[in-house]
Amino acid sequence: MQPKDISISVKKKDHDGKISGQLPYVSDLKVDSMLYGVLYRSPVAYGKVQSIQLPPLPEGYTKIGAEHIPGANFVKLLHKDQPIFANEWVNYIGEPIFMLVGPRLDVLHQLIENVHVKIDEHPATYTLEHAIQQKDHTGVFAQHEFGESLDVIQAIEQKAHQIIEEEYETGYQEHVYLEPQGMLGIYKENEILVEGSMQCLYYVKNALISALACEDDEVRVIQSPTGGGFGGKEDFPSMMACHVAIAAKVVKKPVMLLFERAEDMEVTTKRHPAKFKYRTAIDKQGNILCMKVEVYLDSGANAGLSPVVLQRALLNSAGVYNIPHFYAKGYALKTHTVPNGAFRGFGAPQSFAGIESHLGHLSRLVKRDPIEYKRSYLVKQGDPTITNGRFRDPVLLDDMIEDVMRTMDYAKKKQEIHHFNQQNKRYKKGMGASFFLHGCGFTGSGERDHIKATVKLAKTEKDQVLIKISNADIGQGVLTTLSKIVAQGLDLRYESISFPYPDTKEVPDSGPTVASRTTMIVGKLLERAASKLKAQWQSGVAQEVEEHYVHEEMIPWDEEKFSGDAYPAYSWGINWVELEVDTLTGNVRLEKVYGSFDIGKAIDERIVKGQIDGGMAQGLAYGFMEKMTAKLGKIQQRSISDYGPPTAMDMVPIESKLYDNPYAGGPYGAKGVGELPLTGGAPAVQAAIEDALEIPFYQIPITPEVIIESLTRKAGEALD
Amino acid sequence: MIKFHLNGKEVETKAPPTARLIDVLREEFNLIGSKEGCGDGECGACSVHVNTLVQNSCLIPIGAIEGSEIVTIDGFCKTEQFRILSDCYSQTGGVQCGFCIPGMVMASAALLSKNPHPTEEEIRDGISGNLCRCTGYNMIVDAIDLAAKKGEGLW
Numbered sequence: 024m025q026p027k028d029i030s031i032s033v034k035k036k037d038h039d040g041k042i043s044g045q046l047p048y049v050s051d052l053k054v055d056s057m058l059y060g061v062l063y064r065s066p067v068a069y070g071k072v073q074s075i076q077l078p079p080l081p082e083g084y085t086k087i088g089a090e091h092i093p094g095a096n097f098v099k100l101l102h103k104d105q106p107i108f109a110n111e112w113v114n115y116i117g118e119p120i121f122m123l124v125g126p127r128l129d130v131l132h133q134l135i136e137n138v139h140v141k142i143d144e145h146p147a148t149y150t151l152e153h154a155i156q157q158k159d160h161t162g163v164f165a166q167h168e169f170g171e172s173l174d175v176i177q178a179i180e181q182k183a184h185q186i187i188e189e190e191y192e193t194g195y196q197e198h199v200y201l202e203p204q205g206m207l208g209i210y211k212e213n214e215i216l217v218e219g220s221m222q223c224l225y226y227v228k229n230a231l232i233s234a235l236a237c238e239d240d241e242v243r244v245i246q247s248p249t250g251g252g253f254g255g256k257e258d259f260p261s262m263m264a265c266h267v268a269i270a271a272k273v274v275k276k277p278v279m280l281l282f283e284r285a286e287d288m289e290v291t292t293k294r295h296p297a298k299f300k301y302r303t304a305i306d307k308q309g310n311i312l313c314m315k316v317e318v319y320l321d322s323g324a325n326a327g328l329s330p331v332v333l334q335r336a337l338l339n340s341a342g343v344y345n346i347p348h349f350y351a352k353g354y355a356l357k358t359h360t361v362p363n364g365a366f367r368g369f370g371a372p373q374s375f376a377g378i379e380s381h382l383g384h385l386s387r388l389v390k391r392d393p394i395e396y397k398r399s400y401l402v403k404q405g406d407p408t409i410t411n412g413r414f415r416d417p418v419l420l421d422d423m424i425e426d427v428m429r430t431m432d433y434a435k436k437k438q439e440i441h442h443f444n445q446q447n448k449r450y451k452k453g454m455g456a457s458f459f460l461h462g463c464g465f466t467g468s469g470e471r472d473h474i475k476a477t478v479k480l481a482k483t484e485k486d487q488v489l490i491k492i493s494n495a496d497i498g499q500g501v502l503t504t505l506s507k508i509v510a511q512g513l514d515l516r517y518e519s520i521s522f523p524y525p526d527t528k529e530v531p532d533s534g535p536t537v538a539s540r541t542t543m544i545v546g547k548l549l550e551r552a553a554s555k556l557k558a559q560w561q562s563g564v565a566q567e568v569e570e571h572y573v574h575e576e577m578i579p580w581d582e583e584k585f586s587g588d589a590y591p592a593y594s595w596g597i598n599w600v601e602l603e604v605d606t607l608t609g610n611v612r613l614e615k616v617y618g619s620f621d622i623g624k625a626i627d628e629r630i631v632k633g634q635i636d637g638g639m640a641q642g643l644a645y646g647f648m649e650k651m652t653a654k655l656g657k658i659q660q661r662s663i664s665d666y667g668p669p670t671a672m673d674m675v676p677i678e679s680k681l682y683d684n685p686y687a688g689g690p691y692g693a694k695g696v697g698e699l700p701l702t703g704g705a706p707a708v709q710a711a712i713e714d715a716l717e718i719p720f721y722q723i724p725i726t727p728e729v730i731i732e733s734l735t736r737k738a739g740e741a742l743d
Numbered sequence: 744m745i746k747f748h749l750n751g752k753e754v755e756t757k758a759p760p761t762a763r764l765i766d767v768l769r770e771e772f773n774l775i776g777s778k779e780g781c782g783d784g785e786c787g788a789c790s791v792h793v794n795t796l797v798q799n800s801c802l803i804p805i806g807a808i809e810g811s812e813i814v815t816i817d818g819f820c821k822t823e824q825f826r827i828l829s830d831c832y833s834q835t836g837g838v839q840c841g842f843c844i845p846g847m848v849m850a851s852a853a854l855l856s857k858n859p860h861p862t863e864e865e866i867r868d869g870i871s872g873n874l875c876r877c878t879g880y881n882m883i884v885d886a887i888d889l890a891a892k893k894g895e896g897l898w
Contacts, residue, residue: 042845044778252840498839671875
């Protein structure tokens, strides 16, 4: 029998439970004698706690604070700088100082309102700009520098025809997963069980072992069905897990911590705001001679994942281009604002917005078509990466561009737009493209040195096969795709593979659900496990097989020198956007969107297209709709509509196309999918708005206010 | 005591008139299908039908629904219309994380009942009160369009 093409879509494992509303998320759980928790949060950005005065607590209500933490008072991640409860210094508005637990939420909220905490306020660093100014003295979480020597660059610049300097800024992005964060801690005689909405079970478990100073078998973590993550449930849930676990241990009862939307928006991690400085030398024909890039990330109040986000931002700082004599340096900087963390793309969307913008501006400056200009610098198979790794596999980018240009009839479209804009004063149309990639899996040697993933497949006596891994379905469909990979390997029906929500008591650490690694890395291990199980298959006998990550040696990654192969494989994408700008209101209306992607081989085409649609919607909106700001350390957007993620009315159909380019290191040729589709949205929108208005922009989001301001400035300049 | 019809049955509650409908549904009647995404009437995850109109149950004080006909996803999921919508959502790929979906389905059904042959624009308008962060909406729009055709005569 010819094996079924794995790309053919199937009904998703969790479809029925989700669509009927009967699959319980953490907020749907009710446990006997369950208490709720409400956190008291710092009202100041930076200061020293002097005293805490509580109202009289009714019976059954308890304060849980730093004094109750059996282990170390920090959330275990990379640095030891994020307190579980800030008992001395507070470093951002919203930082948890203690938690009240008790049976009724309304009573808890009332009690919290009557708490008096005296904090001695100190001068805070509120903005990235301020952090950049003082970076030589303080506040640097991480920094890297690499590429061409500055002497060589200086020599090239001296002979250059022109040197172009630009600054570029990107704002916060909020995840707005529809399910707010939630965590339940359950006390048992020999064990603390934590159940909740999360992406990374073993991050949570390791944080709990550290906080509770307990043995491995004294904590247990179960993932609840998770209503969206996008990175927002990568690092943040560990802190909430510590809160409910410590509380449950003290009161010996289950403790539920559920965030309301406003709280979720104010205090959970967001995409790092970033600033870029470009300095590029060109010759008379407009060719790039050398380029210097500086990257600054606003990490917020603690390091969190910022050092790793900075790495990915830097690794993508030259985009998909082979730029001669390229140099980059970057900093992750501390401010007294809400800590920023993982968000789909992990530093790359900021970098791509910046470099795509810069190359677009260069092309206009030297009067060349932006598409043609960018194409002349595209990396090819065998080219070095900016860290002297290699693009080892076929790069289809140029063919993909050619293909979509043919489909849309680029030259004709350009003419039509030109014609329309000549005829219309108020409405202006524009078209723009972005070209991008995503390095799949952990950066550098992370998989080999830190994650060391293990997967298991178990078979019962009834020949039922069970997937045992710690990766979480957060909506991206891994319950389905990974089951398909195992079924294909075992020649079984996909429906016969079971994949329960992971529980650390049952599953090994197959790594976190991040970095577009689940399908490619964990999927590959499952593919190998399936073929191992198939080889030893004994009907009617319970069996278990295990597989461990094996590192494929490339050009070794050196984190200090920032050199070598940062990723085993790359996924690629291009976005094209056609839109119309109302020059009276500054409103932007999308008209047509194309997305072409090389993600190796689609494990389930419909699921991949769902990732593309959803990722592109987030990426496009990042470019012109979603605006979040902090004022004196306080997040200003406390509701979804203040922030403005897209509704169905804002989106248009996306014409997406997949290009088969199987990767030998991935299951059935698959590469990473999750993050890539977000990356190109914003730069394509920006390019299209610039095309429509013939004005350069130096920031995203390009909101109506930004457009009107730029148009007014342009009109003023024309008068001068 | 407030009396109303819930998923076809006559029920009553002693909840104070200011209690939110969503809380009464979830806490008192243990109907977990209506999800709370914002508590502000902005996301639509808690959408229910009140006398056939789609409404956010987080915004409705229970006192306001005396005598009304309330249908939630927990009851609606036993209908033929639901079966069609469920199949169509599955076929087009409309469900990812699933948190918005029960509300989205209630909005889809209300839209189709009012307008059995909606255009794409009308579908987008019809679900514009329901946020989804995973799908970018297109597969949901396709699902509703497909359900209009497959469920011809049902709406």
